[in-house]
Amino acid sequence: MMIQALPPDPPPVVVQAPASTAATGSVEVHTGDRSVATQEEVRVAAALTDAQVKVDSGFRGASIVLYGAVFNPTTTPADVVVVVRGPDAPVRLVKKTRNMGVWLNSRPVLFEGAPGFYMTASTRPLSDIADFGQLRRLGVGVDHLRIDAPQESRTVTRYGVRDVVVSRLGENYLDWRRAVIRLKEAAALYNTDPRGVQFVDKGLFRAEVELPTVAPTGKYYAEVWLFQDGAPVSVSNLTLTVEKVGLERDIYEFAHRRPWSYGVLCVILAACTGYAASRVFRSR
Structure with missing residues (x-):
């Protein structure tokens, strides 16, 4: 059975303290500039x-x-x-x-x-x-x-x-x-x-x-x-x-981009709805 040797440990990382913090003893380590001194x-x-x-x-x-x-x-x-x-x-x-x-x-x-x-x-x-x-x-x-x-x-x-x-x-x-x-x-x-x-x-x-x-x-x-x-x-x-999302957004954008077409379509839909309602009530 072969035993594979593990790689050696990486060398320790030494962070050099800036001169401004050396006097106060306060050291902040930055990793990839992900933190900002405050x-x-x-x-x-x-x-x-x-x-x-x-x-x-x-x-x-x-x-x-x-x-x-x-x-x-x-x-x-x-x-x-x-x-x-x-x-x-x-x-x-x-x-x-x-x-x-x-x-x-x-x-x-x-x-x-x-x-x-x-x-x-x-x-x-x-x-x-x-x-x-x-x-x-x-x-x-x-x-x-x-x-x-x-x-x-x-x-x-x-x-x-x-x-x-x-x-x-x-x-x-x-x-x-x-x-x-x-x-x-x-x-x-x-x-x-x-x-x-x-x-x-x-x-x-x-x-x-x-x-x-x-x-x-x-x-x-x-x-x-x-x-x-x-x-x-x-x-x-x-x-x-x-x-707005979904159907509401589509209607909203259509009404603002083509107001005349939207108005005509609303009139047609209202007329068709009224006609359909009248036929239903007449049949009863």
């Missing part, structure tokens, strides 16, 4: 449990967990603020006005740049984390949300309605803006949770992103801010995609 850097890192949400006929909303870690070598405490913004979409509003004892709809106003979805979650109320000016500059929070008002005064036709007013709105802008936010909150599309970010362990945190059934499709952008002493010190950017 001892001297305050930063935040985050990720999503699911970066793609598929919408079909059975979609009833989705709950996505955003998780991450805070690297804070200092003794100054830090706060985490999560901001998730969906694709912008136009918002058309009308106001009830009383004219000669009769309530009528005012001329519609079109906002051309309101987020279709917006949520904030934080470790504490935003007003306790940063001051008004800082939040306004970053656009963090519903009160500081940038909603594009009409840039000039003109009258156009939108949504099949004539004489749609597109203007700066003047002093009434804040009232109309509050109406936009109120309607979005009622539809669960805007949400603010001052305790939505929870630390589950030292430096590890989590937050939930709740997408309602009526959540718009498209690209969502998440910003995870790290604040210290009322100022942002780090930010992590994430992307979330909400898209």
Whole structure:
């Protein structure tokens, strides 16, 4: 019986400590550049449990967990603020006005740049984390949300309605803006949770992103801010995609690519359905 000798053990790997760490005695071994030194850097890192949400006929909303870690070598405490913004979409509003004892709809106003979805979650109320000016500059929070008002005064036709007013709105802008936010909150599309970010362990945190059934499709952008002493010190950017799948996606794309053909087809299907229903009821 032949016995095959095993190969000799590989020579030990000796890691030369950099001069900057030799004095402190702290040595970090890098393997294939898979780790990054964080001892001297305050930063935040985050990720999503699911970066793609598929919408079909059975979609009833989705709950996505955003998780991450805070690297804070200092003794100054830090706060985490999560901001998730969906694709912008136009918002058309009308106001009830009383004219000669009769309530009528005012001329519609079109906002051309309101987020279709917006949520904030934080470790504490935003007003306790940063001051008004800082939040306004970053656009963090519903009160500081940038909603594009009409840039000039003109009258156009939108949504099949004539004489749609597109203007700066003047002093009434804040009232109309509050109406936009109120309607979005009622539809669960805007949400603010001052305790939505929870630390589950030292430096590890989590937050939930709740997408309602009526959540718009498209690209969502998440910003995870790290604040210290009322100022942002780090930010992590994430992307979330909400898209239609299956038959719903095919119908959606057909309706937008060929609207005239889609309209004619809908009329034909409605006529055929009505005719078939009338024959069924006549036979009975």
